[in-house]
Amino acid sequence: MTDSISKRVEDLRKELEHHEYLYYVLDRPEISDADFDRLTRELRDLEDAHPELRTPDSPTQRVGGRPREGFVKVPHSSPMLSLDNALNEQELREFDARVRSLLKAAPYEYVAELKLDGLSMAAHYLDRRLDKAVTRGDGRVGEDVTENARTIRSLPLHLRTNELSGDAFEVRGEVVMQRRSFERLNEERETAGLSRFANPRNAAAGALRALDPSVTAARQLDYFTYFLLRDGRPALATHWESLEALKAAGFKVNPHRHKCRDFADLLKFIQDWDEKRHTLPYETDGVVAKINSVEQQEQLGWTAKAPRWAIAFKYPARQASTLLENIEVQVGRTGALTPVAHLKPVNLSGVTVSRATLHNEDEIARLDLEIGDTVLVERSGDVIPKIVRVVERGTSRHPFRMPRRCPVCGGHIIRQEGEAASRCVNTNCPARLRESLLHFASRHVMDIDGLGDALVDQLLNRGLVHSIADLYDLKIDQLLDLERMGKKSATKVIQNIDTSRSRPLSRLINGLGIPFVGERTAQLLADHFGSLDDIMNARPETLQDVNEIGPKVAESIRQFFAEERNRELVERLRAAGLVFAAQKQRKATGPLTGLTFVLTGTLPTLKREEAKARIEEAGGKVAGSVSTKTSFVLAGEDAGSKLEKAQELKIPVVNEEQFLAMLAEQHHSTARNKES
Ligand code: IVH
Numbered sequence: 001m002t003d004s005i006s007k008r009v010e011d012l013r014k015e016l017e018h019h020e021y022l023y024y025v026l027d028r029p030e031i032s033d034a035d036f037d038r039l040t041r042e043l044r045d046l047e048d049a050h051p052e053l054r055t056p057d058s059p060t061q062r063v064g065g066r067p068r069e070g071f072v073k074v075p076h077s078s079p080m081l082s083l084d085n086a087l088n089e090q091e092l093r094e095f096d097a098r099v100r101s102l103l104k105a106a107p108y109e110y111v112a113e114l115k116l117d118g119l120s121m122a123a124h125y126l127d128r129r130l131d132k133a134v135t136r137g138d139g140r141v142g143e144d145v146t147e148n149a150r151t152i153r154s155l156p157l158h159l160r161t162n163e164l165s166g167d168a169f170e171v172r173g174e175v176v177m178q179r180r181s182f183e184r185l186n187e188e189r190e191t192a193g194l195s196r197f198a199n200p201r202n203a204a205a206g207a208l209r210a211l212d213p214s215v216t217a218a219r220q221l222d223y224f225t226y227f228l229l230r231d232g233r234p235a236l237a238t239h240w241e242s243l244e245a246l247k248a249a250g251f252k253v254n255p256h257r258h259k260c261r262d263f264a265d266l267l268k269f270i271q272d273w274d275e276k277r278h279t280l281p282y283e284t285d286g287v288v289a290k291i292n293s294v295e296q297q298e299q300l301g302w303t304a305k306a307p308r309w310a311i312a313f314k315y316p317a318r319q320a321s322t323l324l325e326n327i328e329v330q331v332g333r334t335g336a337l338t339p340v341a342h343l344k345p346v347n348l349s350g351v352t353v354s355r356a357t358l359h360n361e362d363e364i365a366r367l368d369l370e371i372g373d374t375v376l377v378e379r380s381g382d383v384i385p386k387i388v389r390v391v392e393r394g395t396s397r398h399p400f401r402m403p404r405r406c407p408v409c410g411g412h413i414i415r416q417e418g419e420a421a422s423r424c425v426n427t428n429c430p431a432r433l434r435e436s437l438l439h440f441a442s443r444h445v446m447d448i449d450g451l452g453d454a455l456v457d458q459l460l461n462r463g464l465v466h467s468i469a470d471l472y473d474l475k476i477d478q479l480l481d482l483e484r485m486g487k488k489s490a491t492k493v494i495q496n497i498d499t500s501r502s503r504p505l506s507r508l509i510n511g512l513g514i515p516f517v518g519e520r521t522a523q524l525l526a527d528h529f530g531s532l533d534d535i536m537n538a539r540p541e542t543l544q545d546v547n548e549i550g551p552k553v554a555e556s557i558r559q560f561f562a563e564e565r566n567r568e569l570v571e572r573l574r575a576a577g578l579v580f581a582a583q584k585q586r587k588a589t590g591p592l593t594g595l596t597f598v599l600t601g602t603l604p605t606l607k608r609e610e611a612k613a614r615i616e617e618a619g620g621k622v623a624g625s626v627s628t629k630t631s632f633v634l635a636g637e638d639a640g641s642k643l644e645k646a647q648e649l650k651i652p653v654v655n656e657e658q659f660l661a662m663l664a665e666q667h668h669s670t671a672r673n674k675e676s
Contacts, residue, residue, distance in 0.1 A: 004600075004640050005046060005624075008608075009053045012043040016059040017158060024153040024222075025252045037527060042612065042622075049624030057129045057157040062150050063217045063547055071143035071209070077170055078232030080120060080136045082305055083288060083312040089267065092289075095311045096263055099291065102300055102308065108291055110260040111239050112269040114277065115286035115312050116224055117201050118176035119208065123149060123223075126168050128159040135208060145208055151217035154224075160250035164228075169235055171251060173225035177204040178281045181220040184518050191334050192515040192556065195420035196359050198386075200283055218521075218548040222282065225251040234294045256280075259292065270313055277315075286314040319378045320353075321391045322346035324371055327358065327400040331408050333435035333513050336421040339364060339400065341375075341387060348379045356385045360420045361402050370397035406431070427565065430460055433467070440468050440511040444519060446500040447507075450493040458482045468511070469572035471497055505532060505582045508573070514560040516553045524548060525557075532580040536561045536570065591665045592620030595631040598646070601639030603656045611659070618663055626651060634659050 016039055023029040023036075040060065047054040054061070086092040099108065122142065124132040133149030134142040149155055152175065177185075182200040189196055197203035207219035228235045228242040236242045240259055247253045256273070260266040270287045277284045291297050291309040300309040323344040330338045339358040346353055356377055358364055367387060369375065372394025379385045402422050404413055411426030424432065434456055441451035451471075459465040464478055474497065479490035506526035510519050517525070528546045529535045535543075535557070543554035560566055574580055597615050599608060599622060606614070611634060612622050626633060626645040633639075633646040633653045646653050654662070 004638070005050060006053055009043065009046050009050070012039055012046070013058055015039060016043060017156075017160075020059060020153055021156070021160065021250055025156075025250060034527070038609070038613070042609075045622070045624040059157070061157070062153070063213055069211070071145060073137070073141050074132065074134045074144050075141050076122060076134065076137075076139070076232075077229065080122065080139050080142070080172065081302065081307065082139070083310055084303075084306045085286075086311050086313045087316070092267075092270075092311065092313055093263075095289075099300065099309070103296060106296070108293065108296055110263075110266050110289045111243075111257060111292050112260055112266055113226060113257045113288045113290070114254055114273065114280075114284045115288045115314075116174040116176050116254065117199070117283040117285045118174040119201065119205050120172060121145070121149065121175050121208070121223070122170055122172045123155060123225075124168065124170050125159065125164075128164070130155070130157045131168075143209070147213045148208055148210060148216040149223075151213055152221045152223045154222050154252040156250040161248050164235075164245060164249050168230070170227075170229040170232075171225045171246060172227035172229065173223055173251075175204050175208055176200065176222050176224065176282045177207065177219060178222055179283065180281060184520065185219060188516050188518045188521075190332065190336060190338070190359075190421070191513070191518075195362060212550055214548055214550040218550070218553075220520075223252060224254045226253070226288075234297070237294055238292045239290050239294070239297075240292055260289075274315055286312050288312050317378050318348050319376055319388065320346045320348050321374055321376050322353075323394075324369065324373050324375050324387075327364070327371055329403060329407050331406060331424055331429060331431035331435070333432055333439055334515060335406075335423040335425065335427075335429060335432050337402065337406075337413065337423065338421075339402075343375070343377065346377060348377065348385065351379065353377055353379060353385045356387050358387065361415075361422065362420055364400055370394065370399050372397035433465075434460055436468060436513050437465065437471070439513055440471075441500075445507055445511045446503050448493075448500050449496045450489065451496070454484070455482070455493065467569060467572070469569055469576060472501070472573070472576035472578075501577050502579055505579050508532065508578055508580075509535070512560070512566070512569070514557055516556045521549065521553060526582045530582045532570065536567075590618035590620075591663060592618040595620045596629055597622050598624070598626050598630050598633045598642055598651075600633060600642035601636035603634070603636035606656060611656075614663060632659075 016036070019029070019031055019036055019039075043058070044060045047058065047060055084095070086095055120136045122134045122136075123130060124134070130146070130150065132144060133146045133155075135145055136142055150157060177200040179200060182197070182203050185203055186196045197206065203219065204221055207216045207221055210216050210219075225246045226243065228246050234242060236245060243253050243257065258265070258269045260269065266289055273284070273287060289311050291300065297307065297309040300307070302308060324341055325344055326342040327339050328342060330340055332338060339360065341356040341358050343354050343356060358369070367389060369387065369390055370393070373390045374392040374394065376388040376391050377385050378388045402413065402415075405411065406413060406424035406426065406429055408431035409424065409426050409429040411424045411429055413422050414425055415422040426432075437451070437456045437459075438453065440446050441448040441456075448471075459474075459482075462482070464474065465471060474494060476487075476490045476494050479485050479493060480487065504526070506519075506523040509517065509522035509525055509532065524546050525535050525543075529538065538557075540551065540554035540558050543549055543557055544551065561570075592615055597620055599611055603611060615622050623630060626642050626649060628649060630646070630649070630651045633642060633651055635643050635646075635653050635655065643653065
């Protein structure tokens, strides 16, 4: 009886898998996020209505797991060892000489790959399905992190090809966090008064071992594979073939790899990537050279720690030492105090560095840092420079003390238990308002061009703005009095503020500055709820219905809207005409508001997706199965069991023509419909 449903479920799964692959592995999406979400929703609805059709490798099951107590230990099929390092060309030549002599002058070939700065993980597949994912652990025994690994969208739950025949095999590779996700995570943590992660690798490690899979999901990890094993041994004759087979099976394999003609070719690859690697969206710290032939790999063998057939060339870090002249404290938009190091300017591969972030007091204590010390500064990729360690203690060094009073407003400073940040408790602290305004106006948020530091400072000093909402009451005349403000630029800024009223809901949510709610979470909230009012009034349990939102974020959202000041802000923004509903409104109102439809069979002109979209746009809902809550069944040709069920429950059945007529009806009353 459920033949057509199970067919639809299967089709949806295939379609979703395909689009996941295009998006997460190839980075070449073909449909919009909204369409992707719609398909996911349809599949989830069907699986909810027919739990027997749910499979563990369904795309809906990426975040299915519940929080756990701990992880189960799993022995590896063969040790997951480390790599020996070469820190310069000389050491690389020595490695090559060793290889040549051990291979007794037989010809050999290297495959060069980027060394990704993450953590290694093994994934086991049984019958083309992901069976188990295990961290490296101590190299012999790792931890079962399958539930968390499922949330990594570039890790296939189900393989694309049959080429990897045989029942069981294993892939190994690197779990990384992209820089963008890392920056966003740290920003959100800082906003929430939590300590920052020092680098993407640490953040990825924390995410992979989080007890709650929704935490892993929110951190958006990525997985690149570089080994294909069967029974703990390489599955194919050469490393290059393995990489190609992995790629064909739907795994993400780093595209920046090279089969080297000779040693000079390997050196060239290394040189080429020295600078270029900083443009990649993830961090790399070197190049791994591997002997291509598996037979030769086995000939070379292993030491207790590492293979003799591979080496990691490590790029030197861009570091320099300089004097720590002072530590200044900045106040962020949640009142968090951030110590910032003032350095004697120093050149780090072409960039002059004079500031480095110190994050919080704990970080200063960890580094045992005092003003007057000589410190080692490092710039990696495009992230803010950081202090690695003290190189030499200053003779007249003196410790930094977190101020007892806010350096901006003189308000009390507190540090709550379990929090890394000290905060100014004054919710009206001008520094907080300043940072909130800058955040609100920034490019990724409400994108108000011209409203930068200089203008915000003047607006605050003149008392023209006391809240974000005041921006929308500003008049050109008021700006004309300000420094460096001509008629033209004043008009432009007011215009830009005006245009920002129509920014999509997700940006407004981000702009409110709710702790833990950054760009992505804001988007998820907007997509799921469709209106700011629904988010404001949602209970924490309901908020957690959103994929990737866990109890902590839900509670933070609730707290934010529970505050009178914030509700007031929202009301003023509403009055100013900002967009409070998502563009693709999920809960649109229209002729079908309050009605639930069930679709069955093939319609003469409308595709299923179209019919569904039409219903939702008109305010209706679509359910997967017929129940007493169903208002109408929209039936086409070959309608199956749903039609029978509808007749049994006396649910009205309409065809496409009647359905289109309902849509055309402008003022539809629910009551009348119940009669029909
Ligand atoms: S091969 C026994 N290839 O670097 C072979 N490792 O320093 C070891 N890594 O534990 C793995 N990118 O976590 C290999 N393209 C790559 C890699 C890579 C990053 C990591 C891996 C390994 C560590 C060794």
